[in-house]
Structures are given as structure tokens and as C-alpha cells.
Amino acid sequence: MIASMWRTLTKRYAPHQELPQVEEVIGGLTQILMVTRSFSDSSEAKESAVNSAETEIKAIIEATLPLDDTIKTKIASSDMSAYIVPRGATFVEDTMEDEFKGYGSNEEGREHRIVAGTMEIGLVQKVGGVEKVLRKPRVILEQDLVEPEGESEE
Amino acid sequence: MVDAVSEAEVMGMVDNLNTLISSASGALSDVWDQRDPVPGTLVDDLDSEQVRDNFGELMSEQIAARNSVVVTLAIQMCFVYFIERVTSSWGDGAVAGALDEIYGKISTKGRLDTHV
Numbered sequence: 001m002i003a004s005m006w007r008t009l010t011k012r013y014a015p016h017q018e019l020p021q022v023e024e025v026i027g028g029l030t031q032i033l034m035v036t037r038s039f040s041d042s043s044e045a046k047e048s049a050v051n052s053a054e055t056e057i058k059a060i061i062e063a064t065l066p067l068d069d070t071i072k073t074k075i076a077s078s079d080m081s082a083y084i085v086p087r088g089a090t091f092v093e094d095t096m097e098d099e100f101k102g103y104g105s106n107e108e109g110r111e112h113r114i115v116a117g118t119m120e121i122g123l124v125q126k127v128g129g130v131e132k133v134l135r136k137p138r139v140i141l142e143q144d145l146v147e148p149e150g151e152s153e154e
Numbered sequence: 155m156v157d158a159v160s161e162a163e164v165m166g167m168v169d170n171l172n173t174l175i176s177s178a179s180g181a182l183s184d185v186w187d188q189r190d191p192v193p194g195t196l197v198d199d200l201d202s203e204q205v206r207d208n209f210g211e212l213m214s215e216q217i218a219a220r221n222s223v224v225v226t227l228a229i230q231m232c233f234v235y236f237i238e239r240v241t242s243s244w245g246d247g248a249v250a251g252a253l254d255e256i257y258g259k260i261s262t263k264g265r266l267d268t269h270v
Contacts, residue, residue: 024239028208028232029182031201035217036225037191042198052185056178060233063174067167068241074158082168084238087210116213117231120172121238123165134161135168140227145216 022061026050083122083137089115096122097138114142171237179229186225208235 030046039045050057071080085096091113099119122137197218206214209228216224 025232025236031205032217032228033186034201035197035205036186036220037195038186038189040192040195048185049182053178053181056174056181060174060178063171064237064240070159070164077157080164082237082241084234117227118234119227119230121168121234123168135165142212145212145224
């Protein structure tokens with residue numbers, strides 16, 4: 001009885017609870033805006049970030065929780081997890097998508113391709129110890145970070 | 155064992171999240187893109203340090219140089235990191251803490267305060 005009440009309450013109210021990570025997301029966005037020197041005051045940057053993308057930020061949070069719940073409680077036949085490539089990992093074409101594939105100025109020389117970051121998450125499934133990438137994460141490579149001279153704003 | 159949802163449905167959820175991330179980063183990119191650098195603004199050391207910790211030396215340099223590709227990437231990565239933290243901590247980390255907090259409110263007040 002207590003267990004079922006607890007389950008019902010947590011299921012009902014947990015999605016409405018603001019996660020501590022939300023503040024981190026907003027804080028991270030604010031720091032990026034401040035480093036671009038778009039604002040002179042961080043509270044103004046924070047307010048601007050929240051106001052301009054509040055709907056999208058909430059939508060991301062609301063979509064993340066069911067995804068997490070689904071892969072952890074509704075998939076019983078295998079292990080699934082979001083696939084996010086850490087910064088500094090070596091690019092592997094079989095399991096990752098290069099955001100700028102074909103656009104690089106030096107495609108042939110890209111032997112040691114290092115991932116700078118993941119722009120879109122992937123999905124990986126593990127069955128009997130064997131991993132299968134169901135969705136490749138989209139990544140950007142370090143060599144694509146630097147714009148050719150004269151193209152940046154400064 | 156039977157799955158309550160199909161692989162295709164999970165992939166659809168992932169695709170939906172990626173669309174949302176792209177949309178959010180587009181909205182946020184407009185925020186900084188439409189503003190010229192504020193003259194005389196000094197970047198706070200803490201902001202600078204945390205951006206460097208999160209994104210590395212090369213990316214943080216490019217963010218400071220207002221490289222639009224890199225700023226957009228950094229914004230998207232904020233959301234990607236969020237998803238990574240939530241999906242890896244459900245039940246034993248931040249969310250468990252949040253649930254404890256709710257439970258604490260039930261215990262101490264005898265009812266659930268929904269304004270948590």
C-alpha cells in the first residue's frame with residue numbers, strides 16, 4: 001500500500017520537479033553568452049537565455065525524462081542507453097556521424113580525427129555483451145572548430 | 155522478455171530530442187548573434203575557467219572569438235550534457251535527491267506541497 005502510494009506520487013509529481021541540472025544548463029548557457037561578450041551583466045544574459053528559449057528548454061527536459069524512463073524501465077530485452085561521445089575521443093566512422101563530412105577543407109589529411117563535442121545524441125543497444133549503435137551521435141571534429149582566417153567576427 | 159515499447163519508438167524519442175536541441179540552440183544562437191560585443195566588457199575569470207573546463211582550450215578560445223559554429227556547438231553541448239547527466243543518474247543521483255525532497259515535504263507537512 002505504502003509502496004504503491006509512493007510510486008504513484010513520484011510518478012505524478014517527479015516530472016514537475018525542476019532538476020538541479022536545469023540550473024546547470026542555464027548557468028552553462030549564461031557563461032557562454034558572457035564569454036562571447038554579448039552582455040556586460042550575467043543576470044541580463046541569464047534572463048535573455050531563459051526568455052529566448054524557455055519553451056525549448058522545458059521541452060528538452062520534458063522529453064528527456066520519458067526517454068530515460070523508457071530505456072530503463074520499458075525495454076527489458078536489452079540494455080539501451082543514450083550514446084554521447086566524450087570530448088577528445090577518436091572519431092570512428094562506423095559509430096559516429098561527422099557533422100561536416102564532405103565540407104572539410106582537408107578531407108584526405110584527416111587521419112587523427114578527434115571529437116570536439118557531440119551535437120546530437122545517439123542510441124546504443126547492448127545484447128549479450130555486443131553493442132549495436134541504433135542511432136549514430138552527430139559530432140564535430142576539432143579540426144573543424146577553427147574558421148579560416150578572416151571569417152571570424154574579430 | 156517483452157518490451158513495452160519498440161526500438162523504433164525509442165529511436166523516435168531520440169530523434170525528437172535532437173530536433174528540440176537544434177531548435178533550442180537556434181533560438182539561443184540568435185540571442186548572441188544579434189548582439190555586437192559589448193565594448194569594454196571584461197570576461198569574468200570564473201566564466202572563462204568554467205567554459206574552458208567544459209569545452210576545452212581550443213573551443214573556449216573560439217567561443218571568445220565569437221566563432222559562430224563553435225558557439226552553436228557549445229550551446230548544443232550544454233543540452234547534450236544535461237541529457238547525459240539525467241539519463242545516467244536516474245534513481246541514484248539528482249533525481250533521487252529530488253524525490254527525497256518531495257518525500258521530506260510529505261513527511262513533515264503530512265501532505266504534498268506541489269509548489270516544490
